[in-house]
Amino acid sequence: MKIQAFGESALLIEFEQKISKDIHQQVMTCKEWIRKNIQSGITFLTPAYCSLCLGFDRQLWQAKELAQYIYSGFDQNVITEKQVGRVLRIPVCYELAPDREALEDQLGLDWTTFVEKHTASTYQVYMLGFLPGFPYMGILDAALQCKRKRNPRKQVPAQSVAIAGLQTGIYPMDAPGGWQLIGQTPMPILDIYTEQQFLFQVGDQVKFYSIDPEEFDLLKDAFRKGHWNWEECYE
Amino acid sequence: MLFEKGTGIGKNVMNNLLKLHFEKVGLQTSVQDFGRIGHQASGVPVGGAMDQKSMKRANLLVGNPLDTPVLEITLLGPRIRMEGSGVIAIAGADLSAQINGKRLLLNQLIKVEDGDILKFGRPKRGCRAYLAVGGEWLLPEWLGSRSAAFYLPDATPESIPTKGSTIGIRAWEGHQLSEISWLDGEEVPEYSIRVLPGPEFDTFSRVEVAHFFSQQYEVSNDSNRMGYRLEADVKIEGKRKELISSAVVPGTIQITSAGNPIILMRDAQTTGGYHRILNVIEEDLNKIAQMKAREKLRFSICKSSNPFKLLT
Structure with missing residues (x-):
């Protein structure tokens, strides 16, 4: 674990720089430890794959004091919170896939195999970033590993499911983006009119299942009308 | 004045x-x-x-x-x-x-x-x-x-x-x-922006750092509430290890793969994958907000703040 000052009012806590569940567990345990042990003057906590950024009130804390406090009190080898994140089931229509042909060529897979592989894994939400509510999920089956698009799209439609490298994600809103688009979910993953707003939290486990265009339309309509029991997506 | x-x-x-x-x-x-x-x-x-x-x-x-x-x-x-x-x-x-x-x-x-x-x-x-x-x-x-x-x-x-x-x-x-x-403040021919070392500061060579601080940058037209892109004669384009995405904050200066600096501003996204060479001090971020495209700036490292690094 390495702690360094990040600007005047934040610290960056870095763990072993690799993408793995174990390292991420350390990040999340550290985040909980800080929440419990530093009562005041923490302005934000941004967990990522293998780092945690902590914002603090610099009228109250000095960077060095906080760093020393964490070094002396937090032991990264003791995972106190065996957090088994929530498990979410997300429907995806893989027929709404603008990059299907390009990916079939690039990966040498037919689409049925691609969908089988993408729905076979349980993914972990490692980080939210890039856009509000955008989940960075991993780890993708190595057979699906692909590059970002050379020319990013100016407008990716909201709720597009995408992949890049060993990651998979979902666009919460219309936005420019360079990931390969493999499907669309009818579920709003950012809904400002609900209390929770963001569907995902860091630490969630996610499973995708395939739906056809007809089910997609039905579900989309159900979400729009509010005829959907959100509990159904939690396992 | x-x-x-x-x-x-x-x-x-x-x-x-x-x-x-x-x-x-x-x-x-x-x-x-x-x-x-x-x-x-x-x-x-x-x-x-x-x-x-x-x-x-x-x-x-x-x-x-x-x-x-x-x-x-x-x-x-x-x-x-x-x-x-x-x-x-x-x-x-x-x-x-x-x-x-x-x-x-x-x-x-x-x-x-x-x-x-x-x-x-x-x-x-x-x-x-x-x-x-x-x-x-x-x-x-x-x-x-x-x-x-x-x-x-x-x-x-x-x-x-x-x-x-x-x-x-x-x-x-x-x-x-x-x-x-x-x-x-008044218009000046060149702004001086104070910075602190960022998380990846040490991954830049002495020569790159020397170049960075010796040259003048121009604010690109492609600058907005998310970030200010800067242009200069000498690019910092040494080959660098790819990073795993991690947090950024307003004021973080990233070096893109093309070797140009971007100063992240208030509407910047919360995570990024480029090398974070420096952070602008909070007071000077307000100064940058008043800069227009084509205006010029230079960076100076903030010595008084005693940035620290601790390793275990």
Whole structure:
């Protein structure tokens, strides 16, 4: 674990720089430890794959004091919170896939195999970033590993499911983006009119299942009308 | 140096509704406050006024709490018709503000009456002006802030004025003016921006660091509330290890794969994958907010702050 000052009012806590569940567990345990042990003057906590950024009130804390406090009190080898994140089931229509042909060529897979592989894994939400509510999920089956698009799209439609490298994600809103688009979910993953707003939290486990265009339309309509029991997506 | 007189007030609270009618919106006009802090874990940018010092000064003049929303006005201002009366003040950039055709001074408390037209002319100094109105802004919040979320307009529809839209303020009128004298920044041929080493500072060679600090940068046209892109003769394009994405904050300076620096501003995303060479000190981030495309800057490392590194 390495702690360094990040600007005047934040610290960056870095763990072993690799993408793995174990390292991420350390990040999340550290985040909980800080929440419990530093009562005041923490302005934000941004967990990522293998780092945690902590914002603090610099009228109250000095960077060095906080760093020393964490070094002396937090032991990264003791995972106190065996957090088994929530498990979410997300429907995806893989027929709404603008990059299907390009990916079939690039990966040498037919689409049925691609969908089988993408729905076979349980993914972990490692980080939210890039856009509000955008989940960075991993780890993708190595057979699906692909590059970002050379020319990013100016407008990716909201709720597009995408992949890049060993990651998979979902666009919460219309936005420019360079990931390969493999499907669309009818579920709003950012809904400002609900209390929770963001569907995902860091630490969630996610499973995708395939739906056809007809089910997609039905579900989309159900979400729009509010005829959907959100509990159904939690396992 | 420009030496301007401002005024402060003891306020005489008189609640009445003041409506700002946008007859023209200008280049980029939005409602801003200190932004939404604490939602970075959900990927929500901090946002907020680009030049927070000017935002505070404008609010102080009209007798508002300093975190009251203001209108951030960029280069080419809006035309606003007042319905009702109240007090306003403008701080930050000089964008040739006028009321009913008469030139307004910056950093002054100004009374406005029903039917007054506030408009802006040629940008004279700086990039962003802040219009404060004395009273309570009647706007919905999203995640604790009224700052415009350009990436999700539905979340703050009233904070992004459009032609014909209106913002309502429960306004008060002030009296008992006391004087405040402020020194406003002025156009300089070259800005000096103070920085601290960032997380990946040590991955840059001595030669690269020397180049970085010895040269002058120009603000690119492609600069906005998310980031300022900089251009220079010598690019920092040494081959670097790919990073696993991690947090960034407003003020972080990243070096892109093409070797150009980007200064992340208030609306920047919360995570990034480029090397974070430096962080601009918070005070100087306000200074950058007043810089326009093609203006020039240099960086100087902040020695007094004693940045530290601890390893285990």
